[in-house]
Amino acid sequence: MFTDTIELKDFEKMDPEYQDLLKRILAIQADCEIGGPHLYVEDMLPAAPTRVERLIVARTAAEEVDHYRKMARLAGELGVDLSPLLNRPNRERYVDAFRGRISTWEDYALFGFLIDRIGRYQLEEFVGGSYAPLDRILPDVLKEEEGHIDHGTNKTAELAAKGGEQKERVQKVLNYWYAKALDMFGKSQSRRSERYVHWRIKRRTNAEAREHYIREVNPLIEAMGLEVPDPTAERRFV
Amino acid sequence: MPMAPNTEAIDQHLKGFVQALHAAVNRAVPHVQDDPKLVDRAIEDCKEILDVVLEGNVSEWLK
Numbered sequence: 001m002f003t004d005t006i007e008l009k010d011f012e013k014m015d016p017e018y019q020d021l022l023k024r025i026l027a028i029q030a031d032c033e034i035g036g037p038h039l040y041v042e043d044m045l046p047a048a049p050t051r052v053e054r055l056i057v058a059r060t061a062a063e064e065v066d067h068y069r070k071m072a073r074l075a076g077e078l079g080v081d082l083s084p085l086l087n088r089p090n091r092e093r094y095v096d097a098f099r100g101r102i103s104t105w106e107d108y109a110l111f112g113f114l115i116d117r118i119g120r121y122q123l124e125e126f127v128g129g130s131y132a133p134l135d136r137i138l139p140d141v142l143k144e145e146e147g148h149i150d151h152g153t154n155k156t157a158e159l160a161a162k163g164g165e166q167k168e169r170v171q172k173v174l175n176y177w178y179a180k181a182l183d184m185f186g187k188s189q190s191r192r193s194e195r196y197v198h199w200r201i202k203r204r205t206n207a208e209a210r211e212h213y214i215r216e217v218n219p220l221i222e223a224m225g226l227e228v229p230d231p232t233a234e235r236r237f238v
Numbered sequence: 239m240p241m242a243p244n245t246e247a248i249d250q251h252l253k254g255f256v257q258a259l260h261a262a263v264n265r266a267v268p269h270v271q272d273d274p275k276l277v278d279r280a281i282e283d284c285k286e287i288l289d290v291v292l293e294g295n296v297s298e299w300l301k
Contacts, residue, residue, distance in 0.1 A: 076245030086294025
């Protein structure tokens with residue numbers, strides 16, 4: 001296990017595998033950060049149920065753009081231009097969950113509840129990691145992600161509490177995003193995932209992080225009176 | 239390690255967009271109850287700013 005802490009000035013001296021992995025993870029993180037607004041701004045900013053919710057959508061998008069900016073800056077310092085990610089078509093996003101479009105309030109709520117929570121998991125992987133410039137930007141980014149998760153969780157709970165057809169719609173949307181969420185951790189038997197841990201770019205393997213996520217989110221789903229979806233249904237990566 | 243071209247300039251542009259978005263939201267929040275027109279204008283401003291960001295026409299920004 002690698003134990004040093006790396007600054008920008010040390011980067012060029014690092015093993016090529018380390019350089020490649022760090023550049024790759026910054027690109028993926030930036031792609032996910034800007035991929036969020038691409039999913040929901042067009043339909044949800046003008047059409048969220050209330051003015052307050054529209055302002056929350058705008059603030060959330062602003063924060064995600066800023067997270068993208070921070071990741072893109074770190075990558076730029078390493079010689080990688082991530083500006084093409086700004087307008088990459090959704091269908092070409094790195095992670096499957098960002099390849100569609102969010103056009104209902106239920107989807108927006110579930111996205112915050114389940115997918116932004118994974119954003120937090122991915123970011124927590126880097127806390128105390130070997131690349132100090134990345135570690136330093138995390139506290140503010142994580143705090144904002146927590147706000148997005150809380151909003152999504154509260155809205156999902158409110159919608160589920162209405163019961164009847166509304167609750168059925170939430171359950172259907174939950175089933176869709178739950179599979180996308182579990183897939184976001186990647187393959188359990190991933191050699192690359194182990195190399196990230198070796199270099200202390202990440203703290204946990206894909207399988208460990210997915211297991212922690214399931215242990216956190218399943219009780220929340222049950223507390224809302226919803227059914228935890230089959231964790232093997234509609235999955236691409238196990 | 240040489241920086242990627244325009245890293246600093248793109249970063250500054252994005253910072254400006256983010257600040258403008260927060261300013262629009264902060265201008266509207268105190269008036270959610272008493273001035274719906276002002277709030278709607280702020281939301282429209284946010285949409286316009288975000289459209290420019292997500293269009294990602296960086297070469298235009300850098301002119």
